[in-house]
Amino acid sequence: MTDPAKTLCPYCGVGCGLEVLPPAQPNKPTIRDAQGNPLWQTRGDRAHPSSQGMVCVKGATVAESLDRDRLKYPMMRASLDEPFQRVSWEVALDAIVNRIQTVRQEMGPDGICVYGSGQFQTEDYYVAQKLVKGCLGTNNFDANSRLCMSSAVAGYIQSFGSDGPPCCYADLEATDCAFLIGTNAAECHPIVFNRLRKHHKRHGHVKLIVVDPRRTDTAKAADLHLAIRPGSDITLLNGIGHLLLRWGSLDPEFIDGCTQGFAAYTEVLRHYEPTIVADRCGITVADLETAARAWAEAKAVLSLWSMGLNQSSEGTAKVRSLINLHLMTGNIGRPGAGPFSLTGQPNAMGGREAGGLSHILPGYRLVKNADHRHQVEQFWGLPAGQISATPGLAVGEMMLALEHQQVGLLWIAATNPAVSLPDLNRTKAALRQSPFTVYQDAYYPTETAEFAHLLLPAAQWGEKTGTMTNSERVVTLCPAFRSPPGEARPDWEIFAEVGRRLGFAHQFEFVTSAEVYREFAQITRGQPCDITGLSHDRLRALGPIQWPCPDPETTATAATRHDKRLYTRGMFNTADRRARFAAFHSNGLAEPPDDQFPFVLTTGRLYGHWHTQTRTGRIEKIQKMHPAPFLEINPRDAQQLQVQGGEWVEVRSPRGTVRLPLLVTQNIRRGTLFVPMHWGSLWADNAECNALTHPVACPTSGQPELKACAVQVVPLKPPEAATVAAEALPETTESSILSAAPTS
Secondary structure, three states, X not given: OOOOEEEEOOOOOOOOEEEEEOOXXXXXXXXXXXXXXXXXXXEEOOOOOOOOXXXXXXXXXXXXXXXXXXXXXXXXXOOOOOOOEEOOHHHHHHHHHHHHHHHHHHOOHHHEEEEEXXXXXXHHHHHHHHHHHHHOOOOOEEEHHHHOOHHHHHHHHHHHOOOOOOOXXXXXXXXXXXXXXOOOHHHHOHHHHHHHHHHHHHOOOOEEEEEOOEOOHHHHOOOEEEOOOOOOHHHHHHHHHHHHHHHOOOOHHHHHHHEEOHHHHHHHHOOOOHHHHHHHHOOOHHHHHHHHHHHHHOOOEEEEEOHHHHOOOOHHHHHHHHHHHHHHHOOOOOOOOEEEEOOOOOOHHHHHHHOOOOOEEOOOEEOOOHHHHHHHHHHHOOOOOOOOOOOOOOHHHHHHHHHOOOOOEEXXXXXXXXXXXXXXXXXXXXXXXXXXEEEEEOEOOOOHXXXXXXXXXXXXXXXXXXXXXXXXXXEEEEOOXXXXXXXXXXXXXXXXXXXXXXXXXXXXXXXXXXXXXXXXXXXXXXXXXOOOOOOHHHHHHXXXXXXXXXXXXXXXXXXXXXXXXXXXXXXXXXXXXXXXXXXXXOOOOOOOOOOOOOEEEEEEOOOOOOOOOOOHHHOHHHHHHOOOOOEEEOHHHXXXXXXXXXXXXXXXXXXXXXXXXXXXXXXXXXXXXEEEXXXXXXXXXXXXXXXXXXXXXXXXXXXXXXXXXXXXXXXOOOOOOOOOOXXXXXXXXXXXXXXXXXXX
């Protein structure tokens, strides 16, 4: 039997190890898909430390998408109303280089905008930063992590002095109180949840608390489900803090020796009496006290969160309000305890290490920090002042710049903003105004391809060798196990070739991705995310390794790495080595409901699908599992609207409309609606939920409030709406999970 290739699942940030088997195996028939393509087989890698052999349906079926609707050759057109024509790489690269030179001359470097993705490998991210922020001199590189994890990044930096989740997956089996807020981990991070749930079942004293307006599969497993009103997260967290302070459930030694700002925080907490908090959150005082008591009595509290906190106009404040509870009780830096952000994408962590957002630089450095800029300029062999002191445009700001004709070149890679960005109708109008858009992706068609002038075929997962870092800071080498189709190329090679053609041959002498990683590792030396002890060769020989992993390794760094946790000594990455409390009152939703738009719409993922279906939409098993979008509504709200399950409604916001069939369920609180975010125009008619959402973003992180907007619901009657097939709707939100539970 041929030895399987060991790699990493390219979906969520859990970072599950996979083994991949080729289609042709000795003494076994070749398995083919409906189109006759031979299928690679995937299974969980039992040796991978993060997933321990488990894999969900997405990882189990990912190889089925390798040969579906691939973009194989460069394609170009002069205008958006013309068809694409195949061109050579030479023509495509000349077009990019000429456009960059023209824009730099006529508009300056800030007329160039690049939008990347947590689907990149770290090598792709790093070469793009060197090209855009270094050689071109603009910080206008952002990534779809802006929609995913930027509030967590900002929260960690402001509270601890540096980005980087301090916890590890071993904490899932060491905690005695897991506090999950703003995460439906059972569907969105199923292998992490599987590990936590097993621990919870085995140990009767372990408490599981879930905060979510919906009764998700995650909430159904909880000892306590707090179905709070959307937008009341800070109120809840401050209410818990108020009770902990009242009861004296603090760690005074930790507070005095390891933190700053506690007095200002306690001044805020005195305004959050239990009756006030319960009323604002829509829960009972008894449940609030139960949650606080669980936190107070636990020896180790582990909090987990994802988009429900991050995707908010006060996302950074929410994250820091959660971290406050850990600081006041000393629940950080020890087994089973700490604030743990569950990363949304497979290499969003690697992107953060490589500087893949518009305000950061490689090695957890900041654009605004003059010393950091100078360090990177010296390392890259660039003149002083080459890196701009001004943070670049976040992706939402890029759309505004397009509206104001301040962008001469937009380069999009490995992401699908024509579905994923908020205020989608306005976003599409902005994309149409781009004078020249390069779109680099593995698949065609996608919704974003409609707005491109030049398409570049990219090698995807399994077709290029590189690294990815998961939520617990574990770095895995992902080797190529097959050749790219047609003329597709790795993303880093495309960026590097453009750099060479622009005259930066010395900066882009890389021949292999191993050389790229070797250089990237060196730029992290002495930084919190120091990986100078890692290389492709070491990862290939030893398997996945967690950072920090410096070279040479000291006794102190070795102890930290073997412990798997950050801040074990109560020393943080701030100037005085103390963590910072934050004092925030809640502002609530950026767009609260009113008489005209009385419902709050929230969005999220389903177990089987991934983002905008660019990959999962092409996998038959997942399409059968989740064949169509729907709108969840509480039975009492449905009764008031005089509608029933399966009937169609039109959902309207001040920005747009969608039409969806109803799923009437007790699993969502009154006044709140839910729609899955996966369906763009390629996969359903008039079902793009981001046509409804607004672009208001957190002022600190720039992350938009994709989780809540105000809407109205209007029943549709035939002939306005067709009757939806009964099998197109799940009977309950958990039916799709139970039919394909995580397997090992």
